[in-house]
Amino acid sequence: MNFVSLDFETANMRNRGSVCAVGIVVVRDGEVAEEFYSLVNPLDDFDPYVVQIHGITEAMVQDAPTFKELWDSIGPLLNNQVVVAHNAAFDMSVLKHCMTVHELPSDGFHYLCSYLLAKRIWPGLTSYRLNSISRHLELDAFRHHDALEDARAAALVFIKCMEKAEAALAPELAARCEYRLGSILPDYTHITFASTRSSGGSVRASQIAPSVSEFDENHVLYRKHVVFSGTLSSLSRREAMQRVADAGGLLADQVLPNTHYLVVGSKDYMKHHNGTKSNSKIRKAEKLSSSGRKIRILPEEEFLPLLG
Incomplete structure (x- = not known):
């Protein structure tokens, strides 16, 4: 070994x-x-x-x-x-x-x-x-x-x-x-x-349930509402959503006024950062942020350390 x-x-x-x-x-x-x-x-x-x-x-x-x-x-x-x-x-x-x-x-x-x-x-x-x-x-x-x-x-x-x-x-x-x-x-x-298990196509928040029975209430994602956008390069969308659920996070498919984090895949975030293109979720998050809502748009590289 x-x-x-x-x-x-x-x-x-x-x-x-x-x-x-x-x-x-x-x-x-x-x-x-x-x-x-x-x-x-x-x-x-x-x-x-x-x-x-x-x-x-x-x-x-x-x-x-x-x-x-x-x-x-x-x-x-x-x-x-x-x-x-x-x-x-x-x-x-x-x-x-x-x-x-x-x-x-x-x-x-x-x-x-x-x-x-x-x-x-x-x-x-x-x-x-x-x-x-x-x-x-x-x-x-x-x-x-x-x-x-x-x-x-x-x-x-x-x-x-x-x-x-x-x-x-x-x-x-x-x-x-x-x-x-x-x-x-x-x-x-x-x-x-x-x-290598079949993902069954796109995954929705309602399909992900925590695989643990207890949560660390001090975890940065505990009770935080999280939405994903774009393709992640470091892990699959399903795996990322599962990690959030296991940290006690609350998953959603759409950006809402109670959303805390919008996690964006590297390529989509770069387009947004360069001002070339922003998708509807990013535009909604920016609108909510400008109105005073506490929502953060996280590129993939800033999201990964939060997993702990």
Whole structure:
């Protein structure tokens, strides 16, 4: 059982390339063989809300290397490997963005999401957040939102997934859980880790029910009304809606006066941001916002960190 587990912390939710810490754990033959951790200078502003989560401040990274400067250490650990992350949609979005912006060389790699795998293997749990699933599996306590400790915990959760599913290889585990392997190719093409179950066409809010029985009332999406628009690149619309429902969020198909968040796919948001085109949901959200309603239009990269 060989794979690499990774975790990123970012300075803000606005820029998915604002990496301020990276943790990597290399597993060979089912045992931790190597670990890598570094603070990273994101060359960007720190959001006080995010700082409260991971505790990393701008002062702490002033003398740290940039992501580009670290790539000679990070890249070889990922090349041609199976990579694991908990909430991989976020981490892979961060990684692809940094690789693309800085034109970083890579041989490519496959990846899996331990969060989604755990949901398939242990259905009905109250929560699948990394600290919660670790407690359920009776793994050692760790400092959540410390990049290295999160990477180590995700590795242990993945090993438990392999054992429970009686899978010897990552592709076998993905297939048994009805997922296809995700990949980031050498040309930065991103193939998402996605369910192979039939989606049955477009999905409506009424079709999504929480898969957990208890919610974290402190979660940023708890009791918040959320609407989606456009195609997401990091995960499917159904998966994104399920994640919101499992956080205690309230899904809707149309933007209404009580909507808190309109989550917009990257391509549609870029068209809106550039002023070339805005769809009806975005126009409705802007109208409500201008009338004083507290509604935020979130691009996909700002939505992913909210999933926790």
